[in-house]
Amino acid sequence: MIQVYIRPTSEICKSILNRTIQDSSNIKKLVYPIIDNVKKYGDLALNTYTKKYDYADVKCIQVTEKDFDEADMKVSNQLKKSIEIAYQNIKCFHQKQIHEETPIEVSKGVFCWRKMIPIEKVGFYIPGGSAPLFSTILMLGIPGKLSGCSNIILCTPPNRNGDIHPAILYTARYVGITRIYKVGGAQAISAMAYGTESIPSVYKIFGPGNSYVTIAKEIVFQKGIVSIDMPAGPSEVVIMADDTANPEYVASDLLSQSEHDPESYILLVTTNNQFWIEKIQKELKKQFLDISNKQDIIEKSLKNSKIVIFNSLDECMTLINQIAPEHLIINCRNASYWGEKVINAGSVFLGNYSPVSAGDYVSGTNHILPTYGYAKCYSGVSIDSFVKKITFQKISKKGLKNLSECVNILSSEEGLFAHKKSINIRLKNES
Incomplete structure (x- = not known):
């Protein structure tokens, strides 16, 4: 059933390192027009692709409060309890990753520090269908919420009736994510990247998906539209x-x-x-x-x-x-x-x-x-995935004077004399 290698040569070891590489050229040919059409036509394109690929005629793209309530009734108490246990464990682990950094006096009168700032707008893609990955909502939603991201949206494909799997809706609301949209595939990635009438654009997209979703994430990332969690x-x-x-x-x-x-x-x-x-x-x-x-x-x-x-x-x-x-x-x-x-x-x-x-x-x-x-x-995804870290510095006049000679020498060597002047103009009245 499985190939066995006994004390393989270095050449065989190199072949073992190789993953299967799929030719993505045909997928890209399909994905590029989807991305462009969603960018151009917005919700109209989303509805068209949902009918084509998910065989669903969705009247309202955004999940309603009624949808959440109906999902709550369909999820068993046993599953709810298991989600609660997983939530507490994942939260406990990720909460310990939050550290506030204190200012460091790197030299006399020179203070530097970093501040952790949450990414304002993030989007999650959650696969649905035969394997609704509601556990991924916990893995994304918990660190996203702990990080303080103020705007979190979630896209997931509907079934043929235009509904979302109840476990996905229950888990999302349990975590605190209520802006959910019934759209899947490359079209969902494009919607989160560019925004439509119904779906707001985001700064970073997270979540797994099939080859079309993966390629779409790579394309919008390469275009410089959004950041993504990681290559997949x-x-x-x-x-x-x-x-x-x-x-x-x-x-x-x-x-x-x-x-x-x-x-x-x-x-x-x-x-x-x-x-x-x-x-x-x-x-x-x-x-x-x-x-x-x-x-x-x-x-x-x-x-x-x-x-x-x-x-x-x-x-x-x-x-x-x-x-x-x-x-x-x-x-x-x-x-x-x-x-x-x-x-x-x-x-x-x-x-x-x-x-x-x-x-x-x-x-x-x-x-x-x-x-x-x-x-x-x-x-892997962590608290760090949902924040950026901004550096700060505060320098006293005495601290700048202590640095001035060093800056003058370094900037002069690089031929950046305006840099040198920006230091010296502040110290020109010093004896």
């Missing part, structure tokens, strides 16, 4: 395992990530022998048969997956840091020790009892993470 690709998991790892648990983690997308990047690196690998293969087949849905997606995903056997855990970790996976599970003796050696990863899960599924929903960390190797230079 299919979901990823890398598991590092030694002889203390439970094959049953490892197989379940491989399967849980494979149900996201047929293009999911899934890799198991281990120092264990072929006999242990055979246990994994048997466990995968056994658990696969117990899964009632998404078997087609899982099967395609596992065909692209790999198991790599190395002589040492150091070799495993070297490859992992080159991969920079979205999710990294370390199922090893002294997992915390190996965790300290991680340089590139979106989120790390230590030990047999820290599955990715816990982080996806309720442990507290954010599940919106860099994929495609972007963990080498990007972080």
Whole structure:
């Protein structure tokens, strides 16, 4: 079911690093006109695309109070309780990320500091359909609200009846987001970037989506219209395992990530022998048969997956840091020790009892993470994603005098004599 590589050469390791690269040229040809038409025709274009792609005739784009009330009645008390628990854990983790910086006197009479300012207008894209990702509302809404963003909107596609999944509406209102619009796809991204009669434009767009949504986010970002959370690709998991790892648990983690997308990047690196690998293969087949849905997606995903056997855990970790996976599970003796050696990863899960599924929903960390190797230079969503930090400085006359000689020398060397004058004109009466 999964390809196995035993002590691979450096060339094979390079091939293991590669993610599946889809040709996006055809998608871009479809997305560019959608973006332009929404920019030009606004709500009319949105309604046209909603009929075309979602098969829904939406009379009112914005969700009403009645919609929220009806959703509340449809969500079970059990689900409400689970959302509440997840909310509290995620809020607890993210709240600790808020730090107010104090002024620093870098030299006599020279004070510098930074102030954290929330981004005023942000937009969330939440996929709907067969997998309504209401958990993503928690992951975006909680840090967005804690950061103090004053205007948060949310776009999500309607079903054929023109309705939004009740769990999405309930979770959004629970978090405090009530400006929700029934629009999906690339057209939703364009609406949030440019604004329409109904949907206001925003400064930054967050959230996952299909290839069309991903390409649309990249296009409006490249045009300089809005910022986006991060580049996105299919979901990823890398598991590092030694002889203390439970094959049953490892197989379940491989399967849980494979149900996201047929293009999911899934890799198991281990120092264990072929006999242990055979246990994994048997466990995968056994658990696969117990899964009632998404078997087609899982099967395609596992065909692209790999198991790599190395002589040492150091070799495993070297490859992992080159991969920079979205999710990294370390199922090893002294997992915390190996965790300290991680340089590139979106989120790390230590030990047999820290599955990715816990982080996806309720442990507290954010599940919106860099994929495609972007963990080498990007972080997952956090409080920092919703703020910008403005630097301030206040310099006394004496402090400026202390700096003047240094500024004069540096600015003169660069040929910027007006810079030099702006210092000296303030000190011309000094003896």
